[in-house]
Amino acid sequence: MPQSSSPIGVFDSGVGGLSVLRMLLAAMPNERFVYLADSANAPYGERGDAFVAARTHAITQYLREKHDIKALVVACNTATAAAIHEVRSSHPDLPLVGLEPAIKPALAATKTGHVGVIGTRGTLSSAKFGKLMASLADQAHFVVQPCDGLAHAVERSVTLPPTTASNAVNCTETGALCERYVHAMGPFGTAAGQMDTLVLGCTHYIFVEHELRALVGPDVRFIETGEPVARQTRRLLEAAGLLRQTQQDGGGEPQAPTDAAPPVQLLTTGPVSMLEAAAQRWLQLPARCCSTVSVP
Structure with missing residues (x-):
């Protein structure tokens, strides 16, 4: 059985x-x-x-059997939409956190009442997302834009020079796709009738923040889900008594884990070079954290 020292799975x-x-x-x-x-x-x-649900089940089982995870974060909007309810039923003892586009926080943030939502076609066409939008449709005007190919382009961009504010929209694949989809949505800004809030409905999209910012302007608020997901994961672990306790008795500064297991393991079913580049670029983690695995 998982202990407080067991790892948290993320996929x-x-x-x-x-x-x-x-x-x-x-x-x-x-x-x-x-x-x-x-x-x-x-x-x-x-x-x-069906394919996404099958992969979600297989990866959940793999992480439980091979790594004895104590909780699972499904860090993918599409996988959450396709399979989260089934995974909860199959693993009722596993603390589980999924993602969905942050529509409710966007409603709280918007001043103009006009909200843009970008995501993958799988997420935005899902029944789960449709139900969420139907429940909130009368509270704001939403412009929903599937961004075919953008997540894949972000994957391929990890080996390219980092994007900065000065070169944000250029001839790169990610820049061209961002420009196409943002222009298709309509006007962004803080004036009446403009979208002043943009929901990043895919975990990849925060990594093209510079490209998006150059297109929508400095005053549009971006809403993504990483921080609230982290807070919810911590709450679930505390409730289950599985949060790792590393403070000295009676208080004091947190102590680093002393067991031999590495604090972060990064696994991929694809080319390890892509994961190594992404880990170094976005998390400043060394290549030795990364390895290739097979999950049938």
């Missing part, structure tokens, strides 16, 4: 979920994590629900 179709892992590490620096990128089958957003 995504690729490297995008590293944006969630980054928030988890910030919220719980003394925990151990096993991250799995199913890059051999990415992106999930352009796959069918």
Whole structure:
């Protein structure tokens, strides 16, 4: 059975979920994590629900059997939409946190009442997302834009020079796709009738923040889910008595884990070079944290 010293499992179709892992590490620096990128089958957003659900079940089982995880964060909006309820039923004893586009926080943030939502086609066409939107449709005007190919482009961009504010929209693949989809949505800004809030409905999209910011302007608020997911994960672990206790008796500074297991393991079903590049670029983690695995 998992103990408080057991790792937290995190998975995504690729490297995008590293944006969630980054928030988890910030919220719980003394925990151990096993991250799995199913890059051999990415992106999930352009796959069918049955395929995504099958992969979600297989990866959950793998992480439980091979790594004895004490909780699972499904750091993928598409996998959450396709399979989260089934996984909860199959693993009722496992603390489980999924993702969905942060529509409710966007409603709280918008001043103009106009909200943009970008995500994968798999997420935005799911029944789960449709139900969420139907429940909130009369509270704001939403512009929902599927961004075909953008998550995959982010995956491929990890070996390119980092994007900065000065070169944000250029001839790169990610820049061209961001420009296409943002322009298709309509006007962004803080004036009446403009979208002043943009929901990043895919974990990959925070990694093209510079490109998006250059297109929508400085005053539009971006809403993503990494930080609230980290808070919810911590709450569930505390409630289950599984949060790692590393403070000295009677208080004091947190102590680093003393067991031999590495604090972060990064696994991929695809090319390890992509995960190594993403880990070094976005999390400042060394290549030795990364390895390739097979999850049938």
